Amino acid sequence: MKNKLLELCARLPVDYAEVRLQDGVSTNIHYAGRELEDIGERIERGGCVRVLKDGGWGFATFNDVDDIEKYARMAVRQAELVGGQKFDIAPVDAHQQVYRTPVDTDPADVSLVDKQAMCHRYNQSILKHERIQSSVVVYRDSHATTRFASSEGTYIEQEIIFSGAMVAAIAVEGANVQRAREAKGDLRGFEKVTRMDEDCEDVVRRALESLEAEPVEAGTYTVIVDPELCGVFVHEAFGHLSEADFLYENPRMREIMQLGKRFGPDFLNITDDGSLEGEAGFVPFDSEGVAGGRTALIKDGVLAGRLHSRETAAKMDERPTGNARAISYRHPPIVRMTNTFMEPGETPFEQMLQETPDGIYAVSWLGGQTNKEMFTFSAEEAYRIRDGEVAEKIRDVVLTGNVFQTLQNIDRIGTDFHMVGGLGGCGKGGQSPLRVGDGGPHCRIQNVVIGGR
Ligand SMILES: [Zn+2]
Missing domain, CATH: 3.30.2290.10 (PmbA/TldD superfamily)
Structure with missing residues (x-):
């Protein structure tokens, strides 16, 4: 054969x-x-x-x-x-x-x-x-x-x-x-x-x-998100914008997503890595036969790379990254993420909490929407943070914002790390569900707009 x-x-x-x-x-x-x-x-x-x-x-x-x-x-x-x-x-x-x-x-x-x-x-x-x-x-x-x-x-x-x-x-x-x-x-x-x-x-x-739980009071809060919500944010709000087919077809976003531009604090690193064996988004070889690899999307706070097929890599004069994926033989490959995550930072979760006199701890996610740089995510669970401690549970917490502003507002990144696979919810171009992994550490974001449902 x-x-x-x-x-x-x-x-x-x-x-x-x-x-x-x-x-x-x-x-x-x-x-x-x-x-x-x-x-x-x-x-x-x-x-x-x-x-x-x-x-x-x-x-x-x-x-x-x-x-x-x-x-x-x-x-x-x-x-x-x-x-x-x-x-x-x-x-x-x-x-x-x-x-x-x-x-x-x-x-x-x-x-x-x-x-x-x-x-x-x-x-x-x-x-x-x-x-x-x-x-x-x-x-x-x-x-x-x-x-x-x-x-x-x-x-x-x-x-x-x-x-x-x-x-x-x-x-x-x-x-x-x-x-x-x-x-x-x-x-x-x-x-x-x-x-x-x-x-x-x-x-x-x-x-x-x-x-x-009591419904959350709408407002602007300091928010600590857990690794799962962090991973979803990285995938949904930022990762899709790093897909080069989308960028290639969208001159305004290409202008915004210029390599070398500062996107966040210098301890912010966001990576896509198809070479993590065992994880849901493991791609030994993509659907064009290119080995899955590690691509730094944001390195030390600066936009460092994006995800490519062989076609988009040629058109944008960059290197293929092993991200051309098809969900089955019925579909041609398109540019997709693999395992996308925020790298761990330097602040232990306990310290992050202690340094937060007033805020919200948002855990996991139930759903959400993104539209170019705007996002809306529902946290599955949430708690008030008072005097540096997790206090009462609250409900109906919906986080809204502009992804670029939100990345700039990250001021603490945890030392922990967790990858989440699940059933693979990623959909794009009529190809769903694609198995992907999302992950990250706990991280703290200032000035997050929280609406009740
Ligand atoms: Zn997706």
């Missing part, structure tokens, strides 16, 4: 050609309240051909590998029709590699019946509490082998095994609706999802505590 694919790519009358073949199986289980909304295993088998000819991309997908020649010709024809300004993709060395995810237990070796029994147990343990109105339990796994070949002689075979689960409790009293959730998801294997009984108890307790 290897030689057949390489030979086909080399033979096509184009500037560049690549083939991806995917063979895998995925599982999905979804409880909403007492209802089992979805359960099933799906075989994902197929492939795609992508070619570049005279500045035009052609892309064709297929399910039967025997038809590959036909679809390759279709991709070439498509590229010829698209045409355009001829451009090169950034050069990378041709290489041949095989990668397999090391896992504790392969989810493919666990029966669907056992996976459902586990989800049912989690769901029951949440719903047994009288004051819990509803629940959500979601389990997902995938085991896929992808073969990649290009006209440049690169051939990569990678087997990626993902498993993850999310449990959530919903408590309701009149118009007061409070949720708490916990998710685990990465490439380390099935065992972590078998140990979520305590998480179920935890989400129940947190949802009920939030129900009893």
